[in-house]
Amino acid sequence: MSAGEGRAAAVIGLGSMGGGMAAALLRAGFSVRGFDVVPANLERLAAAGGAPAASPEAAARGAEIVVSVVVNAEQTEAVLFGAAGCAAAMAPGAVFISCATMAPEAVRALAARLEAMGIHYLDAPISGGTARAAEGKLTIMASGSKAAFAAARPALDAMAATIHELGDEPGTGAGFKMVNQLLAGVHIAAACEAVAFAASMGLDLRRVYEVITGSAGNSWMFENRVPHILDADYAPRSAVDIFTKDLGIVLDMARRGRMPVPMASEALQLFLMTAAAGMGRDDDASVARLFARIAPISLPEPS
Amino acid sequence: MSAGEGRAAAVIGLGSMGGGMAAALLRAGFSVRGFDVVPANLERLAAAGGAPAASPEAAARGAEIVVSVVVNAEQTEAVLFGAAGCAAAMAPGAVFISCATMAPEAVRALAARLEAMGIHYLDAPISGGTARAAEGKLTIMASGSKAAFAAARPALDAMAATIHELGDEPGTGAGFKMVNQLLAGVHIAAACEAVAFAASMGLDLRRVYEVITGSAGNSWMFENRVPHILDADYAPRSAVDIFTKDLGIVLDMARRGRMPVPMASEALQLFLMTAAAGMGRDDDASVARLFARIAPISLPEPS
Structure with missing residues (x-):
């Protein structure tokens, strides 16, 4: 009886960190669709049992939880609101877990836009390196609304050994x-x-x-x-x-x-x-x- | 049967580090004479069972081991070679354990002068803070001749939990x-x-x-x-x-x-x-x- 059984998650950014996190979600029973601009990363996801998608939007469609593991605020904005972005495909009540390192004010701006659409935003930068990502033993410095935490919980538990809950305002984690x-x-x-x-x-x-x-x-x-x-x-x-x-x-x-x-x-x-x-x-x-x-x-x- | 039983040691500089180190030597059975410019530090030595002395020279007379716990190269030179300094009072075969933080070239100059008199010099800067000094659990980064190590050993064992032996040249420890x-x-x-x-x-x-x-x-x-x-x-x-x-x-x-x-x-x-x-x-x-x-x-x- 795994936390992710029967749940659909998406992972955007399948590099050294995101690839390991997708694997951890798969092990926890999630069905995982993923997107990356690097074809080899998509092949690795398929080999681990996940489903490659052609865009962030395609990966996110139908997912309760979208985990974004890109490098900065600009990429996160593109993943959400760019061409074929996630935001348009996510249902109200779903949660976007944003792991990129960025300034708190950039987090607050993205979170406000997404929450205006009824989608939860969890500010969730990560620490721990690639080995711990693959083991599902990251440290996550998270902040966001109670609803965002509740929606994200099964994925957080699958990906992290330590979850610091740092308050209800996106940006504090950052x-x-x-x-x-x-x-x-x-x-x-x-x-x-x-x-x-x-x-x-x-x-x-x-x-x-x-x-x-x-x-x-x-x-x-x-x-x-x-x-x-x-x-x-x-x-x-x-x-x-x-x-x-x-x-x-x-x-x-x-x-x-x-x-x-x-x-x-x-x-x-x-x-x-x-x-x-x-x-x-x-x-x-x-x-x-x-x-x-x-x-x-x-x-x-x-x- | 303690390492210091029947041995005479001197400690020059009885501040927060040296005072604790003198106490550790006393506990190991050494008789300890000490010198400091601050009268309260001499009183503390007496209360711990040591013997206050009126000068570095007076403290060092008859000691097999002199431990110098002053702050820099200038003070170490004064302790050794200044008015009423230790060097004149130390017998050939005795060892001077120098704990002050100083540049390697300053160490080499002092060691050469002392060794020309037949007295051993152990370059022995310390780390660990006042609590571990008092417990006899310092870390010592030591270098010097085999003879210097041999002569210093009983005192090192009394003062330190970890003794890094870093080679036979004074200055390497520094x-x-x-x-x-x-x-x-x-x-x-x-x-x-x-x-x-x-x-x-x-x-x-x-x-x-x-x-x-x-x-x-x-x-x-x-x-x-x-x-x-x-x-x-x-x-x-x-x-x-x-x-x-x-x-x-x-x-x-x-x-x-x-x-x-x-x-x-x-x-x-x-x-x-x-x-x-x-x-x-x-x-x-x-x-x-x-x-x-x-x-x-x-x-x-x-x-």
């Missing part, structure tokens, strides 16, 4: 996510800078990892990303351009609010330099390689 | 400590900035703490310092001026090595602004109060 992204971006940049600084002293970088992960200088990101540097493996688990985007949103929000965020600003410049140097699509630990290009240090080479 | 301090300083500044950013959005700061400590944006420092902000308690566990000092050392080292460290540089500016605003001796989480002075946010008030 605010929490932006605080997390500010810290995550700063910590990745700092981890790469610290490893480069250690290399400039000629320290044994594996010992540095061992010592720091047991010390007060540790962070979740240091622990998670520095192994990529030690293994010289810059295949993107999460790309540099995710942080040029997310720290860009933080800086835009902060400027509008006349709020100085100097640490986030400096981190954004490092991600932009790394992207400018041609590594935007590589793993975000590539900030370490930026330092290695401009300073007389050597980092581990691929074995 | 290098690891500076990497840790770079990260620690950046993470404190980032934690304060993130809390201020969250406050600018009107988010519930206790929920922010709960969500972030379970997310990828977490750091050891976020988890440890943000409660000071939530409780509006800026009594110094570790002061702003510790980081103006330690990040200053990082920046000096990096400049000498022609190594850019932009994240550390930005964090140092925030600590300097906080110190300039009159909070240098307050808890390092006071960087959050700096943001509250210049931006339209409100942080928790003392209850």
Whole structure:
């Protein structure tokens, strides 16, 4: 007796996160239609037992729950209100679960438009990475009306291990996510800078990892990303351009609010330099390689 | 049968860290003489069963092991080679355990001078805070000759839960400590900035703490310092001026090595602004109060 038995869901955006979330919904008994602009992602959905659709509108038709796992506010608006968008196909009482990272005011604008049509909007940014997406063990920072939570509940339970319920206003979840992204971006940049600084002293970088992960200088990101540097493996688990985007949103929000965020600003410049140097699509630990290009240090080479 | 039974140790610098370390040595059976410029710290040593001394030289006379817990290279040099310094009183074969945070090249210079006199030097910066100092559960990042380690061992075992043995060259331990301090300083500044950013959005700061400590944006420092902000308690566990000092050392080292460290540089500016605003001796989480002075946010008030 699974939570999704007999229920129809749609997933828009079937990349590394959305693909895993669709699989988690299928395992929970949902019938899942999905849409993505990349044909290979549609084939992967079909292989997992889902039904590829030709547009967001086609995917959403008849679904009680639509989960949108695209990258930003512009894509979310296109998914909802663009040509062959979801909004026109969704029935009153259905819920749109929006997982893209965006500014709270962008969330509020989208939610207001959708709710005027009688469709619920759950602001539901996600955290946890691709492995936990595939396991149905994400962390979701959610806010929205009681009705939106109620309608979304079976899908949330299928996709997440931790659901933070952060209030009844869409945009609050997004605010929490932006605080997390500010810290995550700063910590990745700092981890790469610290490893480069250690290399400039000629320290044994594996010992540095061992010592720091047991010390007060540790962070979740240091622990998670520095192994990529030690293994010289810059295949993107999460790309540099995710942080040029997310720290860009933080800086835009902060400027509008006349709020100085100097640490986030400096981190954004490092991600932009790394992207400018041609590594935007590589793993975000590539900030370490930026330092290695401009300073007389050597980092581990691929074995 | 304790490790220190019948052994004489000296502790120079009996503040929040050194005082706890002296107590740990006493519990392990060492006889401990100590020196500090603050009379109250000498009284505390006497109350714990140690013997106050009138100078570093007087404390060190007859000691097999001298533990120096002062704040920087200048003070360490004065403790060793200044008027009534330790070096003149120490016997060949004794060991000087230096815990101050300083640049590796400063360590190498001091170690060379002392070793020319036949006295061992262990480069042994510490991490863990005052509570773990008092419990004898510090982390020590140590480097030095095999003879220095052997001579220091009983005291290290009494003071530390974790002893990282980082090689036979004095200065390597200091290098690891500076990497840790770079990260620690950046993470404190980032934690304060993130809390201020969250406050600018009107988010519930206790929920922010709960969500972030379970997310990828977490750091050891976020988890440890943000409660000071939530409780509006800026009594110094570790002061702003510790980081103006330690990040200053990082920046000096990096400049000498022609190594850019932009994240550390930005964090140092925030600590300097906080110190300039009159909070240098307050808890390092006071960087959050700096943001509250210049931006339209409100942080928790003392209850």
